[in-house]
Amino acid sequence: MTGILILNGPNLNLLGTRQPEVYGTTTLAMVEEACRAHGEAIGLSVSCLQTNHEGGMVDAIHAARGVQAGLIINAGAYTHTSIALMDAVASVELPAVEVHLSNIHAREPFRHVSYLARVALGQICGFGPQGYIMALDALKGHLEGA
Numbered sequence: 001m002t003g004i005l006i007l008n009g010p011n012l013n014l015l016g017t018r019q020p021e022v023y024g025t026t027t028l029a030m031v032e033e034a035c036r037a038h039g040e041a042i043g044l045s046v047s048c049l050q051t052n053h054e055g056g057m058v059d060a061i062h063a064a065r066g067v068q069a070g071l072i073i074n075a076g077a078y079t080h081t082s083i084a085l086m087d088a089v090a091s092v093e094l095p096a097v098e099v100h101l102s103n104i105h106a107r108e109p110f111r112h113v114s115y116l117a118r119v120a121l122g123q124i125c126g127f128g129p130q131g132y133i134m135a136l137d138a139l140k141g142h143l144e145g146a
């Protein structure tokens with residue numbers, strides 16, 4: 001099966017209890033389980049990783065090279081600050097979809113900027129946990145050349 005890494009960054013381990021008015025009440029474990037199940041249904045083997053550390057995210061992206069066929073990344077606040085993450089995605093040459101639970105473009109101006117967007121296939125934001133499922137479908141289509 002084709003492997004996909006879903007990488008979540010800082011503070012996303014607190015999903016479910018973190019600012020539920022913004023991020024909802026679904027926990028990260030629930031999101032990851034739904035992604036594994038959906039992946040299985042469409043022929044993708046989903047691995048999930050969450051870290052609060054920028055360097056850990058860079059390491060995970062490097063480790064995906066030659067192992068995974070694509071990446072789904074919610075880099076949390078590092079989206080808006082991290083040139084290192086952008087460079088890591090560009091360096092491993094894996095298709096990556098950027099996901100955000102909230103609509104970052106409807107929020108504070110500093111959230112409108114995404115370094116990752118420069119190297120991602122595309123960005124999905126504002127659809128809550130469903131965004132990860134949409135990203136899996138998008139990667140599936142991309143990998144099939146659709």
Ligand code: DQA
Pocket residue numbers: 010011012074075076077078079099100101102103104111
């Ligand atoms: C987020 C949006 C970011 O601006 C924020 O820092 C997060 C979560 C989202 O999923 O909506 O941590 O990536």
